[in-house]
Amino acid sequence: VAAALANEGLTTFAPSYATFAPSYATFITGRVYDQVRVNLGMMRSPVALVGVSAGCESGMLGASHMALEDISLMRGVPNVEVFCPADNAELASVLRLLAAAPRPAYVRTNTLDGVNLHPDGTTAVSGRAQLIFSPGGAPEVSLVATGTICSRAVEAARLLAADGVAAEVLEMLCVKPLDVAAVDALAAGGRRLVATVEEHSVVGGLGAAVAERLTEHGGAPALLRLGMPDAYQNADSQAALLERAGLSAAGIAARVRERLSRG
Missing domain, CATH: 3.40.50.920 (Rossmann fold)
Structure with missing residues (x-):
């Protein structure tokens, strides 16, 4: 659905979250990997996947809900960029970047614990440390x-x-x-x-x-x-x-x- 919307010209973000219940980064990457390969990789549909509760954040729910392989999966798909923001300021900047210039991407997020490593703000640039x-x-x-x-x-x-x-x-x-x-x-x-x-x-x-x-x-x-x-x-x-x-x-x-x- 996200790929179809993007291909019709809509700026499309697909977060692994629903208002009625949380979902997890492992599901928007591993569970739908073939759709990501075909729609974002091969077809280059400009969808930004946003994985929440990445890493160990969902650890209380066990191994099935932890996203510990998602970076590996997404960096293995040609044409998909992989962003891992360090704090809220950087997450906001990455989302603005992808809204201004849509492209196939995966944005990985988890608990930020109030940490602010960019107190003066930041401007996300793809491929720049x-x-x-x-x-x-x-x-x-x-x-x-x-x-x-x-x-x-x-x-x-x-x-x-x-x-x-x-x-x-x-x-x-x-x-x-x-x-x-x-x-x-x-x-x-x-x-x-x-x-x-x-x-x-x-x-x-x-x-x-x-x-x-x-x-x-x-x-x-x-x-x-x-x-x-x-x-x-x-x-x-x-x-x-x-x-x-x-x-x-x-x-x-x-x-x-x-x-x-x-x-």
Whole structure:
């Protein structure tokens, strides 16, 4: 239905939500994957899919309702752009971008917890990353994060700074198209470690996209991919699931320290 409306010239957003009951990002991506491939991928119908309750947000309902494979699925469809806003300001900017220039896209959202990483506002640009935390000098570690977990990456960078580890945070709003220039700069920047951070499976998401690009460079820094395990998770709260996966701010910082200690 969304594709038909878009093909008739209407600006079309298809959120995984209904007024009578919540739905989930996993259903608007995995359950209808063939329709996405055909209508958005092959036919290029300019529909913006909006997945709510992504990642572990629906964790209390069990593995069937968690969206931990959605980035991987959507970045695998040609012609579909994948946006993962970090806060409400960025979500609003992405929606304005897609309203002004409709194209096949997937926008991934989950609980924002009142975090505002863009207090002065922001202008979303497809395929462009932005530095959202700097240690003030030359970084030895780059945390590359996407989505609302960016706030935890920023806090982890502050914890690392307290230990004398200079870490920056690069927000990757778009997982597809990836900001390849930004990744290339990481490869050439003399960093000891690049760590990707995502509330998504370690398979097929941001970490995979960055790894694919880094492998094209000889002498690229070590890569640490932080995300949810490649396994179905037991029902639990979002906070507990992230904690168990080492995706709290303290957990991210600890994993980075451990990787640096191995040289």
